[in-house]
Amino acid sequence: RFHRRSIFSPHPQQVTLVSHLAVRGLPALTQQLSSWSSFASVCLVVAKEEEKAVIDKWWRSSASALQLVDLHLLLPSASSHPHSECPANILRNIAIGAARSTVVLLLDVDVLPFTDRMVAIDRAAQRLLSDGSDERQVFVLPAFEFAAQAATMKPLDLRQDFVPSSTPADQHVGAHTREKLRLLSLLDRGLVRQHRVLHSPRAHGACDYERWIAATRPYAVHYAAGFEPFLLCRQDIPRFDW
Template sequence: MAALESARSAARRSPSADLEGRASYPRRSPSAHLLRDLGGSFVVPMERPPVGKGKGAGPRQRSRHVALSALFMLCCTLAAFLFRYHTALGGGLMGSKQQAVGGAAGAAAAAVFLSGDSGAGVSTLAGMSAAELSQLLTPGSSGRGPFDLAKYPGFCRKMRPPNVPVLTVQRMWLSNRQRNATDVSLVTQLSVDRLYMLEAQCGSWGSIISASVHVPLVQGRIVSELPELAGKDAATPLELISDFHERMEKRGRCKLDLVYVTEEVGTIEQVGLYPVNALRNKALQLSQTEIVLLLDADFLPNRALSDMIHDQRMYDQLRRVTGYRQGIVLPAFETIDDGEEGKSTALKAIKSRDVLHELFKRGELRGFHMDHYNRGHRATDHSRWFETNISYRIPYEEGFEPYVLVQRRFVPWYDERFKGYRKNKVVHLMHMFRLGLEFASTPHGYVVHSPHPVANSWNTTQATGFWYKLKKLYADSREDMAASTFVPATSFNCDSREPERWSFYLRRLRWSLSA
């Protein structure tokens, strides 16, 4: 009997294994009352780790506990002091607002204090100059620096072309509409000839949209399907995008923030290697809200979702749930028809969940890409989602690439080496999972793909042989993540993540507002 009790005790103490074979411990759960009614069912409750009562502790042990508690409080106080005031690294670690996302140094400092590491780690951080810290982020960095770079979402390693694309910011447009504390930014990217997709999104999303708009150049001339832009210089789209932004300000539901970027490429063929992850980073830099929705431009969120989130009670619940490193998955659907009828079906589907379900049962909709790449959204389990009005856990599997509501501080940079077609979003979601993000459904939100002409990105990726490079890059990234050494490659320094320190973005913003 004693042996049995000993075995049970050991089992309770041992970590469990997740789908990827990693050791994982139960995490603190949001309150179970979130599931009591449909209005609060953003997430399922998770198991709490067992907490001992400390019976039988002697005076010496209690004294040690008191000393450790005092030391912990001292560390927390010191951490708060460092986060409030600027350090020798050149700026605020977390900024003036609670929702601001800390830079690389801030994430490292927080990790040192919260993990209970020795004072040596703190001294190392405080003694490093900005130049010394930036050396940890250069190409060739293994991710094994003194702060274990691979474990923090804010870290990246700066690379030079041709490893990563070079995007030049031409101008920014910010919405003049009133910002709210309950705003959630839809973060997306698109090419300039697909502005009509952004217009549709602006009609369905009643909050902020942070979008980057891409224009490719060959020898300084635009390559575009739009006749009014083809062969012109980089200044030509300014009027087109300005008119579009003004129209959205008057007629759209959204608060649209835009950044227009150009990319100089060597040949016409290279235009098809669309720099999707670099553009996602530009849009992510532009977003300022605590919670973001990571979505592609050809998807429409249901109209009621943003209205529901604007309710303070619902926003507070969403904020609390996502604060536990939960990504709230929005089930993705697509229309069977890929023409004008499909566009009409998509607009019907976003009206309500009941309409969506009816179209799904009639065979006019299906789960996104379930006919040829079911790993992308199979884990969401669309049939189960229709059958329940409460949230449920969604287990991660390799290849899973859902669209999620997530706190911006938990979103790592996209690896900009991934361009063209395939693997760009898969590797990002895998990275988020490796950083500790878990996934759960919500009955309140979903997205529907609006059909459009097929881009030439897939053909170019295949024809140029770049697909084989992507396969190798993906395999290497997967191995690095398994070893906890993966650090995404970008074309910029990582401190650009802080809204208060946007580097060239702030200068462009001032120029944009004064123009």
């Protein structure tokens, strides 16, 4: 059900972040929103009635949530087992359907959108807007996680390569290209790796990361069993099975 709506309304051409979680994931949502400067549509599953007060307190105490986040709650039915897991795609579908912009970015709550001034996302979003709903295409986003040896480094040390450069040598390079070069530097140093590659390599394997490293333009990705991509897509895409 609808719970809270942001003070401001998104422009139809803005990108809305779509995420879903249980109440225990609110700290992760706070961190995710700190890396996102646009609107968000979020669905939470509420296991107990008292959790609604926790959600309200979080929403009212966050200026960015008040201004930019729409919250939707999925409440258990009377027949639900108190410890049963709600399929994630139900939550995802609710958040997608409630998004108030044409283009949405679908991410798990523990994934940070890490982009240099939104350049790459904005360009892809404009293509989705101009192509229209008949094309039925989506953009699959590569995702990375910090490797074990990065755990001892300060967050600033890991992010400093992504600070926009102002050196003369970089003036002819697009912002999204600078971002990728800095990410490749982290890969070369063994500080990041493909998201979930150790525990679930098929989840993002179809992205073909070796090809992505060398790519200078988007390329087609084909579905494979176990594929769980993060997507930039139109809000009117077919809903997820569950």
